[in-house]
Amino acid sequence: MTNGLPTYSSAVQEKMRLHSKGAASWFIPVSLAIPGIHTRRLRLLLPNPVRLQHFVVSRSGRKRGTLLLFIIILVIFYATFALAKRWGSKEKQWPAPPWQGPPSTLVYRRDDLQRIWEWEIASGHYPSSRKIPEQIGFTSPAINPALPPKKPVSLPSRFRPPFVTNSQGIGPKRVYLDIQSQPPRVAYPPRPVPGSVADLDVIMEHCDFTNKKYVRDCLEVLRLGGGLDNQARLRRGRMDDWKYIYAEQGDVDWSLNVTERPHAAKDAAARGIISRSGVEASAELTKKRGVDWEPPLKLSSPLQYEPASALSSPCDENHPRLFHMFWAGAFTDKPYLALLSFLFTQNVGLHTSPDEHATNVCRPQFWLWINPGPAASVPNPNAQRDMFDSLKANPWAAPFLHPRFKDVIYFKLWNTTEQLDGVPELKEEWRALSDTLFNSGGVIVNVPADKQQHPAGTGAAKASPTSMPTSEDDDPLHRLGSKSVDTYDRMSVILSDMARFVLCHRFGGIYLDADTIFLRDWEELWGWRGAFAYRWSRLEKYNTAVLKLNKNSALGTFLFRTALKNGLDFHPMTVSQYTKDAFLEDLLLRLPDALFDSAWLNTEWFQRDRPPQPYFTEFVDFFDTPLQNSASPSALGFDGFFKGAYSYHFHNFWWKPFDPARNWPDLGVRFAATERIARAAAEIQMEQEEMVADDKRDLDWATVLKRTFEAYIRGERPNMYGEWIDW
Incomplete structure (x- = not known):
């Protein structure tokens, strides 16, 4: 009813409702079937929502009581997971709720994940400007010999994020190529320039389905930027944004490596190994249940990155x-x-x-x-x-x-x-x-x-x-x-x-x-x-x-x-x-x-x-x-x-x-x-x-x-x- 009063079909129904055991009891029994056992059922006592609502509404009124009941449910829900995180094990061994997806497969601590990122970047395997995840916990940029230098953005300390998500480029200059067939060889596309590199960041910009990019448009960028249209090129205006193939000019400038790398023993907290609260930072990662953390990684020295123009032969043995x-x-x-x-x-x-x-x-x-x-x-x-x-x-x-x-x-x-x-x-x-x-x-x-x-x-x-x-x-x-x-x-x-x-x-x-x-x-x-x-x-x-x-x-x-x-x-x-x-x-x-x-x-x-x-x-x-x-x-x-x-x-x-x-x-x-x-x-x-x-x-x-x-x-x-x- 619009006035909020309960309605009943008869006085008998109203009397039975008000005096029933279910309305007066704080808990109600629930019978559940036991898988594989057809002759018996499992009985559980669960809080009686009707009794709880009647108790709150009778003391606070209908509107305020309903709001208070909703707040109580949220507090109980939040407290349950807060206690789980606070008193659970460091590896968060509690089963993840279904909405969080499949169980974790992680077996490495954060410091090992940092070392993997550092090794790959130092070896020239990350020629990208894509952000490094904050969860890796870098507090200073990794040196990137495959990325050209970029003027750093200086922010006051109070505006700086706690973790660094970029790498510091010290690599050679990139020259983006306008690849076209040249007369008289215009009937077929030219071979790619030996040693050239595809900028996959540019390709992602034009082709990523997540950003609602069409495959048809992506293929046009790929064939025009790669010179595959040869003599059939049509006027399209300036296509500088479609150039995704570049050649490296110059050498790696190792003198730009001025980043002060923190010492593991001296400043473990800065590396993200130890959090500010003194708790092992890997506790914030979700480890695979039932296995121990992997021992610290033993990695070889990073590869020495050299651009194609600096190699002694066209083939790089690494x-x-x-x-x-x-x-x-x-x-x-x-x-x-x-x-x-x-x-x-x-x-x-x-x-x-x-x-x-x-x-x-x-x-x-x-x-x-x-x-x-x-x-x-x-x-x-x-x-x-x-x-x-x-x-x-x-x-x-x-x-x-x-x-x-x-x-x-x-x-x-x-x-x-x-x-x-x-x-x-x-x-x-x-x-x-x-x-x-x-x-x-x-x-x-x-x-x-x-x-x-x-x-x-x-x-x-x-x-x-x-x-x-x-x-x-x-x-x-x-x-x-x-x-x-x-x-x-x-x-x-x-x-x-x-x-x-x-x-x-x-x-x-x-x-x-x-x-x-x-x-x-x-x-x-x-x-x-x-x-x-x-x-x-x-x-x-x-x-x-x-x-x-x-x-x-x-x-x-x-x-x-x-x-x-x-x-x-x-x-x-x-x-x-x-x-x-x-x-x-x-x-x-x-x-x-x-x-x-x-x-x-x-x-x-x-x-x-x-x-x-x-x-x-x-x-x-x-x-x-x-x-x-x-x-x-x-x-x-x-x-x-x-x-x-x-x-x-x-x-x-x-x-x-x-x-x-x-x-x-x-x-x-x-x-x-x-x-x-x-x-x-x-x-x-x-x-x-x-x-x-x-x-x-x-x-x-x-x-x-x-x-x-x-x-x-x-x-x-x-x-x-x-x-x-x-x-």
């Missing part, structure tokens, strides 16, 4: 240019196309004489790691020889064993035991987790001892990278490669989640998933010395389908030790939690997916009002282009495919051929022998005359890209930069 890829199962057209796209786009020198190499260019290498058997198996002692025998007999793999590619493409044998023993942070402890080695996102796949294969000579069959399907294919533990949606090789995917971090930490370089196609030269990405992955579509999580991690870095040590205390889980979502809990996300920069995965947002119903081109609503559109758009692939060709992006990720579909009508390697007379093997499998003879009628009328995007790369190897067209292969 930052090797290695592309890694992991493959399990029979070698198919998927790694075949990844390797062809690498040769078509990267500056590997195939346009020069085999005896001549450019002296100012660092040629990248492609290391393809072959897992010779099911992920849960142990390779036999002859696996190395068997691997190369299988590659020679495989029509998709054999062309890359040609001597012309011997300095840029390498096939490597993957051995899980050897690789994990090669990681100092794991080698003494990983065997204790052998039962949970296949851990992805907290979901553990157990491998029983009786299901594991053993080395040859003890009764096990040899594993081969080109093994044919067997009766064990229905067993997920023995699958080797994904041959259909229903026989997805989940074990190899989990193993590859770990393999990418192991390979980059041991050898350095960039890892790419095998469902990746190169779309342009990565020179300026190599110039950025920091680590990065890219964004998981709309989510602020990593997708490590592309992962750059420096060799033996402090960040790598953190990731492996943290993963060891979290079940060796290297799923991208879990790695996202590792860096978030430790405030290290900017050391593993999360780049926009527009750079490597331009269709992803569209496939999840985002940005369809202004999509990039080509317009894919599903990833399968790459293989089966819709009829309404199927005129585009042949008409536009390679240049019309997400131009500006560095690569394209087609997300699995291992079982769908790129070119169903010509499902064999079509590389010309030099590779006729291997082509004959593939044609025979398709029951098509080499001598059979090819008819246009036998081909698909509208070619899909996957087919156009495959045939474009193959035409380059055959010598029928140049690569994307106008360079003809020199056999």
Whole structure:
């Protein structure tokens, strides 16, 4: 009622309400079901809200009483968590409420996190102006040799924040480049300037989905700033803000290193190790429950940062240019196309004489790691020889064993035991987790001892990278490669989640998933010395389908030790939690997916009002282009495919051929022998005359890209930069 008086349907109801035990009692019994026990229930006594309200309102009035009751509830709620924080353990072992997200994975104290930041910055792995999180607790700026000097802002002491969030640049000057084709070479874009660097801060400004940036606009900035528009550039006004590639001029000015670094023993409080109250500052961090803090980090000396112009050779041995890829199962057209796209786009020198190499260019290498058997198996002692025998007999793999590619493409044998023993942070402890080695996102796949294969000579069959399907294919533990949606090789995917971090930490370089196609030269990405992955579509999580991690870095040590205390889980979502809990996300920069995965947002119903081109609503559109758009692939060709992006990720579909009508390697007379093997499998003879009628009328995007790369190897067209292969 508007007058606030209670109403009843009858006098009997009013009398029962006023004199009932429930209204008079301060506590009321509540019966709850006990999971698993159907015959009994749990009885609890809870405060009676009706009695409490009646008590407060009868003494303070309806309006004031309701307000007072609300204040009492807030005070009780606040006091509960205040007492938990004040009297709880230093590591905050109380379970986090559901709204605070998943439990913490942190195992390092604040002083170790500070040392990780300092090591990475001093090594030149943070050429960024992005803020360092306040939670790291720096009270003086770290010296940054990869960032040019900037005039410091002087603030009165009373206005200075308690913690410093910037680094002090002492690096060389940056000159942002206007990259365009110069006459007479205007038909193709120019190669990137050797030693140039991509300013990922600028790219984030134009491409970050969090700031409502469109993939379409990002690709325009990428292709114009990278000079990929060559003779087709249109008038756009001043584009200085779109220049994201720079060259470093001058040397590191170490004389600017005038920051007085505080002594750990002399001023521990200033470093954030001890708070002003005298309590260990790590108590303010949320440690992983059930484990102890990790011992203090033992890090090597930071790397000596040198700009590209100061290096004695084009290649920096501390930052090797290695592309890694992991493959399990029979070698198919998927790694075949990844390797062809690498040769078509990267500056590997195939346009020069085999005896001549450019002296100012660092040629990248492609290391393809072959897992010779099911992920849960142990390779036999002859696996190395068997691997190369299988590659020679495989029509998709054999062309890359040609001597012309011997300095840029390498096939490597993957051995899980050897690789994990090669990681100092794991080698003494990983065997204790052998039962949970296949851990992805907290979901553990157990491998029983009786299901594991053993080395040859003890009764096990040899594993081969080109093994044919067997009766064990229905067993997920023995699958080797994904041959259909229903026989997805989940074990190899989990193993590859770990393999990418192991390979980059041991050898350095960039890892790419095998469902990746190169779309342009990565020179300026190599110039950025920091680590990065890219964004998981709309989510602020990593997708490590592309992962750059420096060799033996402090960040790598953190990731492996943290993963060891979290079940060796290297799923991208879990790695996202590792860096978030430790405030290290900017050391593993999360780049926009527009750079490597331009269709992803569209496939999840985002940005369809202004999509990039080509317009894919599903990833399968790459293989089966819709009829309404199927005129585009042949008409536009390679240049019309997400131009500006560095690569394209087609997300699995291992079982769908790129070119169903010509499902064999079509590389010309030099590779006729291997082509004959593939044609025979398709029951098509080499001598059979090819008819246009036998081909698909509208070619899909996957087919156009495959045939474009193959035409380059055959010598029928140049690569994307106008360079003809020199056999």
